[in-house]
Amino acid sequence: MSVKGKNILLGISGGIGSFKACELLRLFVKAEAHVRVVMTEAAQHFITPLTFQSLGAEEVSLDVFDPKPYSLEHVAWSDWANILVIAPCTANVIGKLANGIADEVLSTQAIAYAGPILIAPAMNVKMYNNKAVQRNITYLKSTGVHFIGPETGALASLITASGRMSEPGTIFARARQILLGRNDLKGQHVVVSAGPTREPLDPVRYISNYSSGKMGYALADAASAFGAEVTLVSGPVELAPPPGVNVVRVETALQMQDEIDKACAGADYLFMAAAVADFRPASYQKQKIKRSGESLNLTLQANPDILKSLQKNRPRKVIGFALEVENLEARAHDKLRDKRLDMIVANNPSEEGIGFGSDFNRITIIPRGGKTVRTERLPKYELAIKIIEEAINLSHAQPVPQIQPGAPGRHVPQIQRGRARGGRTYKRRP
Ligand SMILES: Cc1cc2nc3c(=O)[nH]c(=O)nc-3n(C[C@H](O)[C@H](O)[C@H](O)COP(=O)(O)O)c2cc1C
Known part of the structure; x- marks a missing residue:
């Protein structure tokens, strides 16, 4: 409500x-x-x-x-x-x-x-x-x-x-x-990320995406309405800060990673709704790049995967978002496993009248080990309330799955011997 x-x-x-x-x-x-x-x-x-x-x-x-x-x-x-x-x-x-x-x-x-x-x-x-x-x-x-x-x-x-x-x-x-009439998150610290990141090329240009931040802002707003103390780590967006929410503004993926890591210390939930750029320019030009010739080759470098990189500050419940235009649910399931999430929220931005920039969306909520929820087209604030209710209902008994070395679609450790999250020892497959 x-x-x-x-x-x-x-x-x-x-x-x-x-x-x-x-x-x-x-x-x-x-x-x-x-x-x-x-x-x-x-x-x-x-x-x-x-x-x-x-x-x-x-x-x-x-x-x-x-x-x-x-x-x-x-x-x-x-x-x-x-x-x-x-x-x-x-x-x-x-x-x-x-x-x-x-x-x-x-x-x-x-x-x-x-x-x-x-x-x-x-x-x-x-x-x-x-x-x-x-x-x-x-x-x-x-x-x-x-x-x-x-x-x-x-x-x-x-x-x-x-x-x-x-x-x-x-x-x-x-x-x-x-x-x-809900106070379920009273005394709990919720971290939400929102918006795009901007990856600068030179002092006047950057690479970014169309994320408006509306879903993340609605989540921060709704989490606060459930009584949580909320930190919103926001990329550059045109939205007013939700009332009662602590907003930390960032520009780049690296800054976002840093601020999320700090905010997650002792946090109970992370809702990773930001559309973090997968790549950034491999080098930043201090001077504006001059127009010369008919083409310009850019070398891009992968940004860190913030969800995968969460280590000691990993909150109790981590909720990811998947934006897919094909095989929505299958890919969301892969991401859920791959990133060891507790829940994933999937949506298809190519559907008319929803997604990027819109105040509406239609989403699929997939809790780990739980029942998938498919919503109708609804305002983002209503969806945020649904997402938070599902996150609250996540069973605490579900252990975060261990990384299975070499399993399809999973992260293969690059070292001979090490410890996966939770202390299990594993060997790399030959
Ligand atoms: C400049 C000024 C500021 C005031 N600020 C307050 C205040 O912040 N809180 C308060 O309880 N009374 C304040 N008062 C006193 C109330 O205005 C006064 O008790 C008044 O009778 C309250 O009426 P009300 O409760 O019907 O509004 C202030 C009075 C003045 C002249």
Whole structure:
């Protein structure tokens, strides 16, 4: 389930962090949610209702006694909403919610609301540390109200302390996670790679491919919605970073290998969705290559196979992607074995209206030792959720297969004697 089509009630109270609620509203609107805004009177000293209307709020409510149709039924919005997000939430509003006080429009809607509530407190550190405020927060948490932040950082008073409202992206990601209702990946570290790599020829030219990065970004976004801490190692793409995700930007395959290796230390999952260039120019020309003659010969050199090269930092579950235009499933099975993956996601980019650059795809998910799942054409975010569900369901009991020296389609070790992963000793075939 995504945020698309969901009804978001965004409450704004009178704190200096209220300007950040504009960005939060934009994130919900961009995700195609319906947003209604409820502002306290104090909030209107900091920011105007017009700002939220202009940014895409469908309605803005300011007064319990407002004679507009919605407000006649002063708690009607609380039946409409799928989630109530209060950001920023003042000490005052926290106190009212904890004590059942409904003396203006936000607290009235909130107290009448039976669905999930997410509060992003923001206040001066002395207010935040106040015993009554802390008691109110503890009480609300015990009733199932979700809290995010506050963060430690520079407050309005310019001192660095706890009390700063969480960033809009982080609040959005948490709200989406609450709406998804899944927390399976909480406490787990997921690494996702996305996009193409660029292999430079000279200061102005490079070799690359058509990968848009959309599938990898959707995976990072969805993993975050499942509660994971996500590192997205991204090649050059035109996409906004998914909210709440740590993005590491790279250009070349070698940089990607390096950053993935670092990110995978202690990670639980790797989703290798990047379209890493198989080859790079054997030499980089420091000066722009001049046009001369009718042809130019380029010598290319193989890039490392990042999945095969994962050694000591190999995450618990490694998921690869196969892009094939022929014999899709047979080749995906080969790749699954060859690269000792736990699961592979295969797709054919030559099908009309899916794949590269598109927001849609049709995929085949092949878990090692499990049942193959073939999807219909779906938005990439929906597919990302399916892929993550399948990855979560992968049996922990399935051991990673050992390399069989000389077996067809498998890596043949170049040394006389050595140790395969898992400690098995093998001999090279004569
Ligand atoms: C400049 C300024 C900044 C304020 N910032 C905050 C804040 O970040 N958090 C907070 O709890 N109160 C803050 N206050 C105090 C609240 O605005 C005040 O308690 C108000 O009554 C809250 O009303 P409300 O909860 O109905 O929005 C601030 C007041 C001023 C004048």
